Amino acid sequence: MKEDNYLDLDFKEIKTPFEMDRREFVKLMGGGLFILFTVGDTLGYVEAQQRRRGQDLPTDFNAFLRIDEKGEVTCFTGKIEMGQGIITSLAQMLADELDVSLNSVHMIMGDTDLCPWDMGTFGSMSTRFFGPPLRAAGAEARRVLLEMASEKLSVPVDKLNVDNGVVFEKTNKKNKVTYADLTKGKKIEKHLKDKPPLKTPAQFKVMNKSFIHHDAVEKVTGKARYSGDIQLPGMLYAKVVRPPAHGAKLTDADLSEARKIDGVVVVNEGDLVAVLHEYPDVAEKALALVKAKFAPSPSRLNNNNIYEHLLKAAGGGNEIAKAGDLKEGEKNSVHVFDETYYDSYVAHSPIEPHTAVANIEGKKCTVWASTQNPFTAKEEAAKALDTNSENVRIITPFVGGGFGGKTTNLQVIDAVRLAKITGKPVQVAYTRKEEFFYDAFHPAAIIKIKSGLDKNNKMSFWDYNVYYAGERGAAHFYDIPNSSTKVYGAERGTSAEIHPFRTGAWRAPGNNTNTFARECQIDIMAAKAGIDPFEFRMKNFKDPKYREILKAAGDKFGWKPMGKSPTGKGYGIACGSDAGSYVAMIVEVDVNKKTGGVKVKRVVCAQNMGLTINPEGATIQMEGCIMMGLGYALTEEVQFNNGEVLNKNFDSYELPRFSWLPKIETIILDKRNEPPQGGGEPAIITVGAAIANAIYDKVGIRLHKMPLNAESILKALSEKK
C-alpha cells in the first residue's frame, strides 16, 4: 500500500486547531511565515451554532496560509474539491496576490486536523466568501515579506517589487532575495487584521485568466485518490443489511449462511447488521446470504398521492416578500391566471457513491470520507463513537461529485461503528442501490401562483405560494405593484412525517423549482397579452441587471421579435438569479410528436457573476449546469411506493447522455471590477423553465410538472387534439 499523500506532511500528531492553543498549533507546523485569517462567513456561523451543538465557535481564525522555507505557499482550508474547481481558482487568487507562480501554491483541503474549521462546501460560497479574505491574506503575506526584504536589502519597501517569489530592487534587479531565503529558519505568525490593498484587475497576472484544472493530470492518469481508493493494511470492506423501505424495521437476521463464506466477519448488533471481508465483492456475496426480516414500513406514500399529502402537511406559510395590496391588484385585472406547478423528487447521483474508510488506533479515529462537510462528519463520527470530537480526524480525498448530496454522512457513521466493533480498518462504499436509497433527494414541491394583467397588459398582481422548495429564488423581480411571496413547509431535513425519505439541498436548492414556476407563469401572461416573451420580460424587469443579461443572451441567440408564442419555432426563455449571479437562458427545442421526446438543440446562457477568477473554470461550471439541468427538466424523477425507492440503478433513472448534448453557448459578462459571485449553480436554475417555454412555443402545450417527460408530452398532445 502506498502512503496516502495527505500523510506525507510532517504533522501527523497535531490535534484540531481549535481545540488547542493557536500558538501551540503553529509551533507544530515547521518553519515559515503564517498568515492567520478569518472568513467572514456569517451564514456559516449561524448554521455552525447548531451543527456544533452549542459548542463555542472559533472566532480568531478559520483559515491560514503558510509560506514555507522553500518559498512554497500552502493554503489550509476546510473547503473540499468535488469537481467545482476551487482547488485551482483559490490557488489563482493566492498566486496573484503573492506574486508567485501558480505551481508553487498548494491547497490542503478538508482535513480536519490540518485545516481550521469550516462549515462545508456548498451554496456556491467558496469564491464569494472565502475568496476575499484569502486574497487579503495573500496581500498581507506579500507585505510582510516585502518589509523583511527591505531590511535585508537595505532598500525602502516602495523601491521594491516582486516577481515569481523573488523580491528585487526596482532600479537594480540584481539586488534581490527570494521568499524562501526570507522565511528560512524563521517562524513568523501574523494575524490578518486590517485590510491590505488588493491587486486591481489591471494588475492581475493569474486571476481572471483561464487555467486548466490544477488536478487534471492526477485525474487522467487514475492516480487521483478518492475515498474508496484508500486501502489500509488489514482493511475489511463492509456490506450492511439495509431495509427494503424507509420506515421498515429490522426484526430478525439469520447470518448462518453468510458466516460460512471463508474470511467473512459478521456483525449483528441491534440496528447494525453487516458482513465484512477483505474483498468487497465477496462481502456482497455474503450479504446476499443474510436472511433478514423486516416489519413493513408504515409509509403509504407514492408518486400519485404525494402532492395531496404534501399540501395537507404543509401548515402555515411565511410571507417573505410583499408589496401593495393583492385584492386591489386583482380588482384591476382584466385577465387572471391561476396555475399550479409541480416538481419531483430528484436524486443527486454522483458517479462516486458515498464512501468512507475508518481506522481506529488507540483513541484516535481517522476517517477518509467523500463528504462536502468534513467538520460536520467529524462531529457525527464522534457522536457515533461516543468520544470527544478531537479524537476524530476526517480526511477528504478527492470527492467524485456532490451537488449537495454529500452533506449527509451516514456512511461515515457506519464505517466508524464497524471499525470500532471489528477492531479493523473498515471501508463502507455504497452500492448504487444504496446510493439511491439513502440519498437526501431534492424535495418534491408545489407552487401555486395567481397573477393578473390589467387593461394595459401590465402585470397587476402576483400571489406566489411555494410548498417545500424553500425561498431560494422564490421572490420575483418584475415590476408588479401588488405582490406577495409565501413559503410553506420545511424544505429539507429528516422530516420523515412529511417526505417519505430524507430530502436535502440539490444543486441550487429550490431555485430550479421556483424559477420553473415563475418563468412559466410569466410566459403564460406574455402569451395572453400577445407580446413576445423576450419583449414582455424586457418591459417588466425592475433591475437593469436583468435587462443587461437577457439582452446579452438575446444578442448571442440572434433573437428577433417573434410576437406571440406559440410560433412553432421552439424557442424558450427563462431568467433568474442565484448565489448573487444573474442568468438568462434561451433554448431551442424540437418535439417528436410521435414519441413525445424532446431534443434540446441549442442552449445560449449568459451569466453575470461579478469578477470571474478562472473564466475557463466558470464556463465549465455553466456547461455542467446546463447539461445536468437537462436531466431534472426532462427525465429525472424518483419513483417510490410505501417507503421503497423503486429506482435501484441507472436503468430506471435516466441521466443525461452524450446524445442529449445540445449546442451550448455561454457568455460571462466582463465585470472584473465587481465582487465575485457564485458560479457552481446559477446556470442550472433556468433550464427547466426555458425548456417548458420552448415546448409550448413549439407545439402549444403547457406542462406544469417537471420532469417534462415523453409520457406527459404525449398526454398533453392528445388532450389538445
Place this chain on the structure above:
Amino acid sequence: MTELIEFKLNGKNVKLNVDSDRMLLWVLRTNFGLTGTKYGCGEGFCGACTVIINNEAARSCSTSMKEVKGKEVITIEGLEREGKLHPLQKAFAEKDALQCGYCTPGMIMNAYGLLKKNKKPTYSHIVDAMEDNFCRCSAHKRIVQAVQSASVKMEKEG
C-alpha cells in the same frame, strides 16, 4: 471456483489464484491495487469501470476472471508510455474534459477502445460510442472535444 488465471495486465504477464467468478473490477482494485478503475453502478450501466480487453472497451464490473483468462487487459494505469501521457490523457487534461474526475478513467478507456476501431471518428461516431458512459458533472461537451482532438493528434503521429 478458485483457479490459476494467467493474463496480460498493462503489458506484463500476471497470474493469480482466484475465484474465477469474481469480477475483474474488484480483482484489479484489490488484488492488484489498481484503483484507477472505478465502481459506479456495478451492473454495466455507467461505464466508470471501463477497461480494454483485447483491444476492446469492456465493463470490468461485469466481466468475470474466467473471461479474462489468456487475454490482454489495459487499465488507465497502463496508458502512459515512458512517463508520457497518452494523447487521450493529454487531451482530456488540456480540454478540461473533467470536473470531479471520477468518470474520467472510464471515459478515457472507452474512447481508447473507439479509437482502436475507428481512427477518424466523426462527432456522431464519438457520441454513439460514448453514449453509455455517464458523467454526472456533465463535462460531455469537452469530452467529445477531447476525443476529437486526441484522434487528430494520433493520426498525425501515426
